[in-house]
Amino acid sequence: MTAAPQVVVLADSNSLAAATAARLVTAIIDAQAATGSASVVLTGGRTGTAVLAQVLAVPAKDAVDWSRVDFYWGDERFLPAGDPDRNETQAREAFLDHLPVDPARVHVMEPSDGKFGDDPDAAAEAYARLLVAKAPGEETVPAFDVCLLGVGEEGHTASIFPDSPAVHETDRTVVAVRDCPKPPPTRVSLTLPAIRRSREVWLLTGGESKADAVGLALDGATEVDIPAAGARGRSRTVWLLDKAAAAKAPGTHRA
Numbered sequence: 001m002t003a004a005p006q007v008v009v010l011a012d013s014n015s016l017a018a019a020t021a022a023r024l025v026t027a028i029i030d031a032q033a034a035t036g037s038a039s040v041v042l043t044g045g046r047t048g049t050a051v052l053a054q055v056l057a058v059p060a061k062d063a064v065d066w067s068r069v070d071f072y073w074g075d076e077r078f079l080p081a082g083d084p085d086r087n088e089t090q091a092r093e094a095f096l097d098h099l100p101v102d103p104a105r106v107h108v109m110e111p112s113d114g115k116f117g118d119d120p121d122a123a124a125e126a127y128a129r130l131l132v133a134k135a136p137g138e139e140t141v142p143a144f145d146v147c148l149l150g151v152g153e154e155g156h157t158a159s160i161f162p163d164s165p166a167v168h169e170t171d172r173t174v175v176a177v178r179d180c181p182k183p184p185p186t187r188v189s190l191t192l193p194a195i196r197r198s199r200e201v202w203l204l205t206g207g208e209s210k211a212d213a214v215g216l217a218l219d220g221a222t223e224v225d226i227p228a229a230g231a232r233g234r235s236r237t238v239w240l241l242d243k244a245a246a247a248k249a250p251g252t253h254r255a
């Protein structure tokens with residue numbers, strides 16, 4: 001069972017990043033109060049990275065015990081370690097390097113020059129094994145407190161592109177993705193069944209170029225056509241948008 005989407009619209013990209021960062025800090029504080037720790041799936045992309053950078057400006061960030069947050073990634077561009085286009089590199093520069101996180105709780109997807117070499121399938125399988133190790137009981141994926149996701153112009157989320165093998169995956173939790181229409185062509189991604197294990201899924205996007213995909217996703221498009229439409233959390237699914245991205249979304253309200 002997953003939650004139907006809610007939509008929150010902010011005035012512009014700066015407000016979107018600031019408001020989402022504040023929500024994220026609150027969600028982490030709430031999770032730590034309830035269970036002692038928190039888990040967050042990070043996203044790459046312009047909006048996602050802007051949100052992470054804004055976390056540093058949230059006063060309540062000092063109420064978080066950053067050493068008790070597990071960080072995962074929804075997808076990764078399969079590039080050498082430290083490449084500026086890796087989602088990991090961008091997240092580290094935007095916020096992880098500036099917070100007292102526990103390095104052992106920063107769970108990166110392997111780079112293309114990592115221990116599996118240039119083999120994205122091996123990197124995907126390793127990440128799937130990591131998720132099993134972190135999941136409770138017989139589960140294969142942790143119940144992430146918050147899964148942050150971006151949305152592409154054509155409706156991709158994580159690195160799940162329309163009508164690609166990844167969007168048809170029903171069994172595996174992490175897959176290698178090849179021949180992506182958006183560079184770089186090779187990536188590693190959580191699948192939709194893995195994303196749907198999250199307690200909360202937050203889809204973040206801004207700008208006019210995303211309005212068609214957002215409108216279609218919220219108006220009943222299939223996940224095969226618009227993969228972001230299939231990204232839902234068990235307790236909450238929230239689309240956090242700026243006005244431009246929300247222009248074609250049905251039933252929106254201002255934050």
Ligand SMILES: O=C1O[C@H](COP(=O)(O)O)[C@@H](O)[C@H](O)[C@H]1O
Nearest residue numbers: 043044045046047150151152158
């Ligand atoms: O390539 C990717 O793009 C999406 C969206 O990025 P944006 O710059 O259009 O916001 C992102 O969600 C994904 O993690 C990333 O690998």
